[in-house]
Amino acid sequence: MRTTIKDIARYTGFSVTTISLVLNGKAKKIPKQTKDVILEAADRLNYHPNQVAVGLVKKRTNTIGLIISDVSNVFFSNLAKGVEDECRRQDWNLILCNTNDKHSRDISYIQVLADKGVDGILFCMALDSSKKKGMESIGLMEKLKIPFVMIDRFLEGARCCFVSLNHELGGYMATEHLLKLGHRRIGCVTGPDVLEDSMARLTGYKKALAEYEIDFEPSLLYHGNYDRESGINGADYLVDKDVSAIFAFNDMCAYGVYNRLKRLGKSVPEDISLVGYDNIFFSEILDVPLTSVEQPVYEMGVEAVKQLIDGINSGNCAEKSILFQPRLIVRESTSEYKER
């Protein structure tokens, strides 16, 4: 059996109270000598407080939950890394929850995490959440009085702390880059329309077009799903529209575009310039390294944890948005527009 506080009491002759006081640094008026005896005994008996018991009485577990759709997705695994690293730095622990983008799992995980006594939740809403469903998740956390921070995906109207990227700016940067290179017909392979971040990228795209006094053409939009498949289909669709450049709303789908274009006999960037989004590690490895908008995902994870723990310590998370700045990483998949 593990050593308990009682064992130390028995061993030293002091009461459980005194031991607890000393071990928690709350022993204001206990003579050094007593302290030393207790500390030494704790050490010798290799005492480690049972955190389950501590959690029960303190109603604090120093544990948070991370709800995401899928750790095996590169974006989320980088986020999770940042989250876990910061947790460790602050001596907290992390319970990982994958929802596979099912709203019902958001709900069940929130409840389970609450039952397990986590002190807070980092929440990245499931993709299949309608606005109403999303609000249900948030409502549940509020009802359970469990502090939370939303990451990456936001819900208009949610009054909470939100950590993400300035996607409008990201969309603008990608588009402006292509415009500067002389491209005028720029196709997009978007993300799911229900996602605010995809919509924001689109807004940035439109804004850049407007600045260059180019009319926005809805037919140059292929509505995708952030996966490689979308990129493949998007490439098929856009090639027929005679675009000279494509802005893929994330790298995974840019890979699809890239692969498909090649198969169609179009080369990147000679025939078509391509910009991705996320700047996944792999993008650098492609034969034609991908120009991409970088999201500092790891740092976002770190920041979200900081916000959450602050919120936990102060009672609740303040309502605010922390938007990171995107950075355009120019590589070889984009080049000047050439008249054909």
Place this chain on the structure above:
Amino acid sequence: MRTTIKDIARYTGFSVTTISLVLNGKAKKIPKQTKDVILEAADRLNYHPNQVAVGLVKKRTNTIGLIISDVSNVFFSNLAKGVEDECRRQDWNLILCNTNDKHSRDISYIQVLADKGVDGILFCMALDSSKKKGMESIGLMEKLKIPFVMIDRFLEGARCCFVSLNHELGGYMATEHLLKLGHRRIGCVTGPDVLEDSMARLTGYKKALAEYEIDFEPSLLYHGNYDRESGINGADYLVDKDVSAIFAFNDMCAYGVYNRLKRLGKSVPEDISLVGYDNIFFSEILDVPLTSVEQPVYEMGVEAVKQLIDGINSGNCAEKSILFQPRLIVRESTSEYKER
């Protein structure tokens, strides 16, 4: 405040015991009517047991810890996904721990997990562990009487359950594939020599060579580190050795080889055939899709959880090795040897 069992007692007029019995399905001789009253009350009051309290008394938390080096590494993120999915299926939870391959973190996480009351640990030893250090980690888990399963990385002499891949066979398959294509001078970019799995792949390589009666040439080995950098340096080294094929001991380093060969003006597979290992998702996306030995990482994660939970339920994990079979995925990076 959350509803407690006392609230239900007060609400229904029954004692706490009865409530507990009913809610836990242990109410053998309690009349249906009483049950219904209690169940309905629990439902109406939206009762959810406080698992921290349950954990304290039952000494079970239905939580396991996963100790790996880095979730942002594709291999581990896929493993983690399998682990978490199986946990969810069995109604368990997962605490994620990244060590960044530091042995000292293995040790501290093991202790923390024990303090938090996890029922078991899935352990993938830190890379910087010497044999002695590795044994220290295992010894600690044994001392703490916490069931564990080792995954991916094994320690000769550890008496425990181990889930991994038959890497010797994997190395053999990759090499044999190249031999069948007529290659005779096959270079290797290995993983860290301290890792059993890298050593096993090498053994498989030698075995295949022996079958084809080819002398093993130590100079055709570049000792790498499983990262892209190793691949880059390995390519430089091996090109000078006039090999016609390279077996990279993992995909990440195969990418390095691939990128470097291209830069050196060698094309894959025309000039040099290339085989990777792990079959990471991305390998399919490369301009020259990579032939690779597949590790069913996700399934390994699932199996490890099954073993661990079985072990927890039965008192301890049986000493056994569960080796998955590798599968060679032939793509376009390998072709027949051509006399030059």
Place this chain on the structure above:
DNA sequence: CTGTTAGCGCTTTCAC
């Protein structure tokens, strides 16, 4: 059939 009681390991108030 159901309730009383003790106790999991710890913190904390209050009293001496």
Place this chain on the structure above:
DNA sequence: GTGAAAGCGCTAACAG
């Protein structure tokens, strides 16, 4: 300065 006692929310003997 230190200890007794209560209690966190729950389970599980043991009574009756």
